Amino acid sequence: MGTYKLKNDIKVFKYGNPIETGAVVEEKIKAELENNLDIKFEKGHCKISIKLSSKDMVYGLGGNLGGINKRGRLYESYCIDEPLHIEDRTKLYAAHNFFIISGEKSTGYFIDFPTRIKYDVGYYNENCFNIEICGKDFYLYIIEGKDAKDISNKFLHIIGRSYIPPKWAFGYFQSRWGYRNKEEVKKVYHIFREKDIPLEGIYLDLDYMDDFKDFSISEERFSDLKGFASDLKKDGLYLVPIIDAGVKVEEGYDIYEEGIEGDHFCKDKYGKPYEGVVWPGKVHFPDFMKEETQDWFGSKYKVLTDCGIEGVWNDMNEPAIFYEQEALDEAIQYAEESKGKNLNVFSYFKLKDNFTNLANKDSYYESFYHEIDGKKFSNDEVHNLYGYYMTKSANLGLTKLLRDKRFLLISRASSIGMHRYGGIWTGDNSSWWSHLEQNINMLPSLNMCGFFYIGADTGGFGGNCNGELLTRWLQLSVFTPLLRNHSAVGCNNQEPYVFTEEVLVNSRNLIKARYSLIPYIYSEYMKSVMDYTLMFKPLSFEFGESLAKEIDDQVLLGDQLMIAPVCKPNRRGRYVYFPEKMLEISFLDEDMPTSIKEKGIQYIEYGLEDFKFFIRKNSMIPYVKPSKNVKELDQQNLKVLAYVDDEAVYNLYDDDGQSYDFIEGKNYSTEIKIIKKTDDYEIIVENDNPSIKNISFKIIDSKNNTTHKEISTC
């Protein structure tokens, strides 16, 4: 075991000979340390056991199911294509091995290991947190700090700054697997414009490709994508096409042939390119662990950027495998042998399960190989890096292709480290109320693991959404950096206009509210990422009351807001816990009525036609008039809604929203200070943002909910 420190006093224990995943960017310094954990090695696996006290909370673990407190569940880090996120699923698309145990004291842990880890967080025995690392070569980081917030900020530092998308990526996007051709896409766009619903862009799912082939464009359905994209961009609209991990095996297909020629594909045990079956039929998987392959595959995005595309989503990169030919052959063979037999129930279930369980078998991942620094590793040994390195490849490629222009890039599979290269959506969820609730639970957990450009498929991907669910989901998603309504082929459409007039009106208002808030959301995003702090925080990160630890359907956004969406059907309100006095805003009303909420519990009325959130004391939020897209946001006339007890300060961050110049300091700050005087407020604005010309204020007195208005010209 080697022991190290990171400069900010984080202990690192090196076991065996770990693969360098690139998750951590800070340098390790040799140090003499002892590890006091109960840690055992058995049959090549490492088992760690940690005692939990009844008061301990467990935070983190990123893209997993469960509450903000991860106790009482099993989890497994092994990225998988899991289309049915039922309650007891233990693994999804992410491998986010950072967690914090927080009680009397708080300690953070990060296991830097590229494949399977199993967690029993007090499931079978509520006082025991058992971890099984399925290997013996890994780094274990132990992070001390004064509390969970401090520890999560320290962790964000050591894994490096999150990916930063362009500002337009904060707009509203419509998506559907099943917009079969240009005409259908155009129609969606037209209806949005006609119905006056803001729209930033449209995602293109598999439909745009020719026979599911990466970097191909269907001549029949999406001819002249370049012209189409360019037409749309004239109206400020972006197209965001999908790219899958597997490359179709097909003679004459350029990507396939280049891949073979350049030796870019993962190998099977015989050294031949490994063959799995996914959407295109037989595919090879690029070996993204090789730098040359990263470069090669990354450069292929040129097909899209040449069409004027500036955003891409990488999918199926766990990687998902529907089946291996051999496994299917075996299933067929068994079926053949069963023919004419009077099966008993056990042979029947075996026959059926042979087919039912063909997808994503462990054995597939054991049977193909990557090359890392000239050494061979089975995919199983580095499984969780696949989506990460595919996205790194895309990021490097797009950076070269688009030079100084930022791009939108999200991935389905991820592990820590990938957060520097792209965002994620939370995978193939369903049109279920429980998934809306899950969505809010996941936001702070993902932030803790470095992922900031995040959002769920609003309305749900699988299943049939209805108007009430879409509306409630939008009431939450208005706050998530990635805001995409996406649904699957075979399910009912769920664009905001396909339901009743009421749903259309409510959705339109909510999406407009999103655009109003983009200056604030973008500012909070950028400050969180630049300062290595959480954008979404559990209540318990700020408030010490025991109740703050139990509530996980409310979160804090920045230091200003608390959000508490309605996550149940048939409700016209919900319980809200106020850990301190706050101001309730009904944001959609013209005169934006407010109401002071005392510390405690209330059942808040929250209709489908509302959009409500809560401003903390001595806080303010800036907003603007809504527009049809980000480009047209009128930042000249900034508005501020403030809730002031004695003094409130807000620093509104901005930049050009499209280049990387902000890194060299080309960004703007508008510092607004409001000081309560005896009968009045003093407002001090320090603004270096040339696009802001006027700021108008609405200030609510924290004592009596009276409104004070003032126009200030910068």
Place this chain on the structure above:
Amino acid sequence: MGTYKLKNDIKVFKYGNPIETGAVVEEKIKAELENNLDIKFEKGHCKISIKLSSKDMVYGLGGNLGGINKRGRLYESYCIDEPLHIEDRTKLYAAHNFFIISGEKSTGYFIDFPTRIKYDVGYYNENCFNIEICGKDFYLYIIEGKDAKDISNKFLHIIGRSYIPPKWAFGYFQSRWGYRNKEEVKKVYHIFREKDIPLEGIYLDLDYMDDFKDFSISEERFSDLKGFASDLKKDGLYLVPIIDAGVKVEEGYDIYEEGIEGDHFCKDKYGKPYEGVVWPGKVHFPDFMKEETQDWFGSKYKVLTDCGIEGVWNDMNEPAIFYEQEALDEAIQYAEESKGKNLNVFSYFKLKDNFTNLANKDSYYESFYHEIDGKKFSNDEVHNLYGYYMTKSANLGLTKLLRDKRFLLISRASSIGMHRYGGIWTGDNSSWWSHLEQNINMLPSLNMCGFFYIGADTGGFGGNCNGELLTRWLQLSVFTPLLRNHSAVGCNNQEPYVFTEEVLVNSRNLIKARYSLIPYIYSEYMKSVMDYTLMFKPLSFEFGESLAKEIDDQVLLGDQLMIAPVCKPNRRGRYVYFPEKMLEISFLDEDMPTSIKEKGIQYIEYGLEDFKFFIRKNSMIPYVKPSKNVKELDQQNLKVLAYVDDEAVYNLYDDDGQSYDFIEGKNYSTEIKIIKKTDDYEIIVENDNPSIKNISFKIIDSKNNTTHKEISTC
């Protein structure tokens, strides 16, 4: 269309030539009536459309998913074996076609129709309730009343009195598919006794049978069941074996041969006994629609009653069909044809789906036939009656076999009418928190449809339960008439003693609390059934505030209690809405501490070691010392906990608990009246129950939570 009235002013519309299902027992009287519903017939189906106002609640629909308010979901009445109750499932084991629309005014509807009905209760359009009755022959009952409670009571009258089990059926039962032999059953029993956990009986799943054959007993694993059952009964323990719907096709097997000989099986289109495949392999399904078959199959339970068995559960009686040979052959054929082919993704999914979707295909139910009064009906035409008539058959058989002795009888599939013959468990749920929450939602809905002897598989059937979930579930199930902990083979064990010592202690205390409350639960059960009133009521049936309509994780039990279990992991409490001032009881503490809760909302602390509920003002509950089983309950010393503002009255019902003599008035009443005087209480007891010798009172003053104790000797 024929139009009728029932004597209590219920309108009946007869469309076409409906099958007499026996759901309603009151006689129809010819009357001239008009039906003002928007009702259309199209392609042999009937479509009813009802406008919903935003304030309308929809109650009823019995054993379905969703909240107490059924709005915002799709439902389908077509009994099905559905092992995965995910959030958007539309159909389960029950076809309970009674519902109430309650807003400005309230109206009840019952569709007496034996097969598929589809409901869209404001799902696609929140203002439209659309019903599709998949046929043209049915009765439609329209029930007016002053409110939803009044209507549901009227409905309970017309469908006749619910099944009444013996008192021992209110004890705690342990069950598991996977107690492989007598020794394992014995071991469970011994551990319960050794750990001092009360236990009334053990359910026997398929394990006890010989090769899944109905009315067979495995010689190898359960030899001398009679001796075994008799030994257990000496210690007051009951065995409750399973019976499945399908009869194994096997020469020499008596039930099969008798069935063939007596022409008792459903026929295929060629007039031969229909063959489906279920657990035993190929089976025939008894045609329970024929009286002779009811008699024959019912008489077969003698095999069990001869062993001293007095309780049975009927399972797989939707009926579940794993596959038909022909469908499997086709799937195999397609597999064979796919051999060696380079499948594209669509042919692959077809191949896979051929196997995945083999179970319970609609076409199976269209391809076998029943005989009703000499006429032939496909199972599809009368599908929802199968479980009902199997249970009727069992009930008639057991009644003959056990004569004056009541028996325990539950069924998985059900439709209205069956409630007179047996209870139900809520099917093959999972060890999911959402299913615990679902459980509480379902209780009042089932009551409305006539089912009173009800309960869920506590701890969850599928999946792996943990100690926290079991404890929380028991905190609810302590109140349900049927209290059974049941789990599936392949899942972890979930007996109360397999987790930590804490879980054991908490479970033991909860099960003991159940036994303490049995006099009350039995009394409430019997009074509800005899008086045609609900045992479990939604808050909104008693309280008019709009919030009472939104809360569906709390219900009223009788007129005395409100129960509000914790249905989320990692909680040490929950929000509770008090629609009026109530008394919180911590029942497990020796001195039973109480606390007065004012009208409004509170976050109530509720630990895993607690057992809490709330007594309404001017109410009381009787209880006794716990015992290891019902027989040993010490009713001599009755205790009463009362919460008195001015005057409280309770009538404790009792009877011998085992015969039907109560019908002829052989039952006991203990009427307790407590009247508040200036500084004291007057207690008046009118008791004709000879087994009650003493009553001790604990009376809480509604003003100041002070306790007044008094011993009264009857």
